[in-house]
Amino acid sequence: MKMKSNIQFVQGNKACIMGALDAGYRFYGGYPITPSTELAELSAVELPKVGGKFIQMEDEIGGIAAAIGASLTGKKSMTATSGPGFSLKQENIGYAMMAEVPLVIVNVQRGGPSTGLPTSPAQGDMMQAKWGTHGDHPVIALTPDSVQETYYMTIRAFNLAEKYRMPVMIMTDEVIGHMREKIVIPNKEDLEIIDRIKPTEKEGYLPYGVEEGETVPKMASFGDGYRYHITGLAHDETGFPSNSNENAKKLLDRLMNKVNHNLDDILDYEEYMLDDAEHIVLSYGATARSARAAIKQMRKDGIKVGMFRLKTVWPFPEERLLELSKNVKNVLVAEMNLGQMVLEVERVVKNNAKILFCGRADGEIITPEEIIETLKEEF
Amino acid sequence: MNKYVKKYLRNDKLAHMWCPGCGHGIIMHQIIKAIDNLGLDKDNICVVSGIGCSSRAPGYMDFDTLHTTHGRALAFATGIKLANPDMKVIVVSGDGDASAIGGNHLIHACRRNIDITTIVFNNTIYGMTGGQFSPTTATNDLASTAPYGSIDRPFDIAKLAAAAGASYSARSTVYHANNLEKLIEEALQVKGFSLVEAMSMCPTSYGKRNKKGTVSDMLEDYKETYININAFNKLPPEKREGKIEMGVFKNETYPEYTAEYQKLIDRLKGDK
Amino acid sequence: MSNQFELRLSGAGGQGLLLAGIVLAEAGILDGKFATQTQSYGPEARGGASKSEVIISDSEIDYPEVRTPNLTLALTQEAADKYISKDIINGIIVVDERVEIDPAIKYEKLIRVPIIKTAKNKIGKAIVANIVSLGIIVEATNIVSKEAMESAILNRVPKGTEKLNRMALESGYELAK
Numbered sequence: 001m002k003m004k005s006n007i008q009f010v011q012g013n014k015a016c017i018m019g020a021l022d023a024g025y026r027f028y029g030g031y032p033i034t035p036s037t038e039l040a041e042l043s044a045v046e047l048p049k050v051g052g053k054f055i056q057m058e059d060e061i062g063g064i065a066a067a068i069g070a071s072l073t074g075k076k077s078m079t080a081t082s083g084p085g086f087s088l089k090q091e092n093i094g095y096a097m098m099a100e101v102p103l104v105i106v107n108v109q110r111g112g113p114s115t116g117l118p119t120s121p122a123q124g125d126m127m128q129a130k131w132g133t134h135g136d137h138p139v140i141a142l143t144p145d146s147v148q149e150t151y152y153m154t155i156r157a158f159n160l161a162e163k164y165r166m167p168v169m170i171m172t173d174e175v176i177g178h179m180r181e182k183i184v185i186p187n188k189e190d191l192e193i194i195d196r197i198k199p200t201e202k203e204g205y206l207p208y209g210v211e212e213g214e215t216v217p218k219m220a221s222f223g224d225g226y227r228y229h230i231t232g233l234a235h236d237e238t239g240f241p242s243n244s245n246e247n248a249k250k251l252l253d254r255l256m257n258k259v260n261h262n263l264d265d266i267l268d269y270e271e272y273m274l275d276d277a278e279h280i281v282l283s284y285g286a287t288a289r290s291a292r293a294a295i296k297q298m299r300k301d302g303i304k305v306g307m308f309r310l311k312t313v314w315p316f317p318e319e320r321l322l323e324l325s326k327n328v329k330n331v332l333v334a335e336m337n338l339g340q341m342v343l344e345v346e347r348v349v350k351n352n353a354k355i356l357f358c359g360r361a362d363g364e365i366i367t368p369e370e371i372i373e374t375l376k377e378e379f
Numbered sequence: 380m381n382k383y384v385k386k387y388l389r390n391d392k393l394a395h396m397w398c399p400g401c402g403h404g405i406i407m408h409q410i411i412k413a414i415d416n417l418g419l420d421k422d423n424i425c426v427v428s429g430i431g432c433s434s435r436a437p438g439y440m441d442f443d444t445l446h447t448t449h450g451r452a453l454a455f456a457t458g459i460k461l462a463n464p465d466m467k468v469i470v471v472s473g474d475g476d477a478s479a480i481g482g483n484h485l486i487h488a489c490r491r492n493i494d495i496t497t498i499v500f501n502n503t504i505y506g507m508t509g510g511q512f513s514p515t516t517a518t519n520d521l522a523s524t525a526p527y528g529s530i531d532r533p534f535d536i537a538k539l540a541a542a543a544g545a546s547y548s549a550r551s552t553v554y555h556a557n558n559l560e561k562l563i564e565e566a567l568q569v570k571g572f573s574l575v576e577a578m579s580m581c582p583t584s585y586g587k588r589n590k591k592g593t594v595s596d597m598l599e600d601y602k603e604t605y606i607n608i609n610a611f612n613k614l615p616p617e618k619r620e621g622k623i624e625m626g627v628f629k630n631e632t633y634p635e636y637t638a639e640y641q642k643l644i645d646r647l648k649g650d651k
Numbered sequence: 652m653s654n655q656f657e658l659r660l661s662g663a664g665g666q667g668l669l670l671a672g673i674v675l676a677e678a679g680i681l682d683g684k685f686a687t688q689t690q691s692y693g694p695e696a697r698g699g700a701s702k703s704e705v706i707i708s709d710s711e712i713d714y715p716e717v718r719t720p721n722l723t724l725a726l727t728q729e730a731a732d733k734y735i736s737k738d739i740i741n742g743i744i745v746v747d748e749r750v751e752i753d754p755a756i757k758y759e760k761l762i763r764v765p766i767i768k769t770a771k772n773k774i775g776k777a778i779v780a781n782i783v784s785l786g787i788i789v790e791a792t793n794i795v796s797k798e799a800m801e802s803a804i805l806n807r808v809p810k811g812t813e814k815l816n817r818m819a820l821e822s823g824y825e826l827a828k
Contacts, residue, residue, distance in 0.1 A: 001803075002806065003681065003806070009673065009676060009688075027462050049647050053461045053640060055457065055458070058454075058487040062451070062454035062457070065455045065458065066458030068455060069445075069455040069457065069458025069462065070459065070462035071458075072445065073462040073466070074463075091448055092451065095447065095448050119691075175715060178689065178690070179688065180673060180676065180687065181712075182680050182686065222425050222443040222463065223422075223423060223443065223465070223466050227421065228443065229389075229444045229445075230444070230445050230446065231438070231446035232448060240392065240438060241438070289713045289714055290713065290714045293714040296713070365716060367718070368714050
């Protein structure tokens with residue numbers, strides 16, 4: 001007996017690299033850190049085989065910087081990290097947002113703060129993903145809950161990064177990154193792969209200029225003869241620094257609108273057993289697996305409960321959650337931290353339903369029983 | 380108009396933002412002259428900088444130009460060069476940018492011997508932000524954050540690069556402009572990591588506070604202080620006092636990083 | 652979740668239990684079932700006792716950690732002391748003959764057999780103790796088919812060692828009979 005050639009039993013971190021390669025991934029810049037190290041190791045193995053490049057930089061900051069530099073030459077680039085490394089990368093995440101450089105950043109979350117629990121799972125960087133770098137900026141962050149989904153979400157992360165010219169984060173966790181599961185690899189022809197749109201006319205090229213009503217400028221690669229300028233300073237559509245308040249507003253509005261005007265395309269979530277639900281469990285990543293187990297158990301006991309699972313934590317699917325919350329008694333947020341996305345839920349749900357919280361940050365995944373108990377306390 | 384300015388600078392972005400008497404314009408001028416001497420293709424040159432006065436230079440230069448975050452120019456440049464080894468990648472950086480916040484990237488770029496030419500605009504001060512001391516500020520010099528004289532010992536950037544494994548390392552000054560041009564031209568031809576440390580005066584944030592006189596006095600100082608490394612080495616120790624070496628500190632051939640990576644790719648292809 | 656079978660394979664680092672866990676899960680997949688495998692990382696995984704956990708199920712596996720194992724394997728005393736719980740009724744416990752089981756431990760069935768000695772003396776390589784263990788597990792539980800187990804092993808082991816590993820697997824079957 002042999003497994004079908006399109007079936008493999010692999011770790012989440014491996015599925016991430018498999019998805020990346022199928023999306024056209026060609027450059028890794030990073031620094032090894034547990035529990036994301038397999039992403040660096042597998043990139044070191046696979047990239048040179050497809051003519052891509054892997055570089056282990058001297059530190060986390062250099063890792064993301066090199067990946068941004070490579071992306072400017074037209075290569076689909078990734079950097080990967082965990083906790084402490086995610087903190088170190090924040091300044092250049094902001095740079096990539098400001099300079100509008102496509103990039104995938106994978107954070108395999110571990111226990112924090114500081115060095116914390118290097119080999120244990122957590123979901124404690126959710127707010128950091130949104131607010132970690134200084135200033136206002138758009139964020140896209142995805143949270144896979146299985147090895148299979150890690151594969152597809154990595155492809156999606158590259159697609160979104162290329163389409164919207166911005167860094168996209170995959171906020172996975174140690175459980176999903178390290179567990180092995182079956183993955184079915186689709187036919188390459190069935191995958192939608194998106195590449196950045198390049199300009200065709202050198203004359204009058206505006207690296208940060210868009211047509212009326214559009215938000216994403218065309219992107220020339222360094223070396224293609226466009227000879228243009230990129231800066232992290234506030235800039236006008238020519239790419240050169242500008243101190244004008246009017247320009248700064250125009251730029252920031254456009255950056256935010258890249259996400260805000262395209263929510264239909266970007267937002268992704270799963271509604272599980274919500275049709276008749278009186279209670280919603282909102283969860284994401286590894287914790288959503290416990291939530292699903294808890295819901296199956298409670299359904300057996302006759303409790304009408306379902307799950308709203310975030311696949312994009314950022315942008316947050318607030319419209320849909322608000323709608324759903326109007327028909328339920330409780331919204332229970334389960335996450336491996338001491339209260340992060342629950343703040344967003346409180347902001348959105350307000351008094352429509354009672355908000356319950358089930359969280360822990362001790363390095364252990366939340367159990368289905370803990371979720372059940374939190375909800376049952378309300379009965 | 381100067382033919383180099385016309386050919387290599389973004390004339391609509393001039394006049395530049397540097398203070399009167401600043402040496403940085405001379406260094407930028409010598410860089411474009413060296414590029415012209417070598418007949419390099421404008422479309423295939425990328426100039427990368429970090430943050431500071433020096434790092435504004437790329438904005439004026441008509442190539443693909445990248446103004447990055449403080450200290451990280453070499454890390455961005457490493458990504459560009461490795462992803463597109465055909466490009467000529469030049470980093471312009473200040474003394475603080477290159478040897479303080481970016482010091483780690485500098486020594487590792489040297490160690491890898493990646494084919495990037497780095498020009499350090501060394502004015503021994505954080506000029507743009509009003510004169511805080513840098514890793515190259517001389518001991519006892521005054522700075523806004525060394526109001527009683529700096530107690531720090533300075534780096535010698537050219538020697539640091541040589542020791543860290545760069546193929547090529549040299550130093551000159553804006554007084555010795557012709558020599559500076561020649562060294563940059565040499566550096567641009569090196570297949571490996573090359574660094575030219577260009578001493579540049581900052582009359583506004585360094586000269587005034589340290590009573591260095593006029594800009595001509597500061598240029599005169601370079602003339603008196605900097606002597607060729609071979610002449611320096613022949614001097615008896617007591618006569619070296621107050622003198623600083625300039626010229627080529629190192630010019631060696633080592634394996635170059637992107638070429639080694641290409642060999643790896645080719646080897647894996649062969650294995651198939 | 653009665654159709655879900657949870658296993659904890661433990662022993663000393665270097666005894667090949669990570670591979671055993673993967674092979675077992677892959678055998679489950681070959682049988683058309685769902686499977687997950689997780690392991691301990693970090694300082695815990697270096698030397699000392701280490702574990703690899705496998706869940707095999709007829710349906711999708713949600714919560715991925717093993718809490719009340721239906722079977723626990725311990726090849727060393729240290730692993731047994733660390734990973735066999737006194738607080739639950741353990742399912743099947745499989746240990747090497749040299750491992751002492753604390754009388755306070757409750758279980759459904761205990762299989763205490765010469766796993767390491769069989770690997771070393773009968774097969775001639777201590778390294779195949781993990782495969783001998785898999786033979787015992789399959790014989791004792793039928794959690795995966797023998798055909799799937801044999802295929803899963805042969806798909807993973809280095810070329811040239813197939814015969815050795817097949818012998819080890821069959822010795823495991825015998826030990827559990």
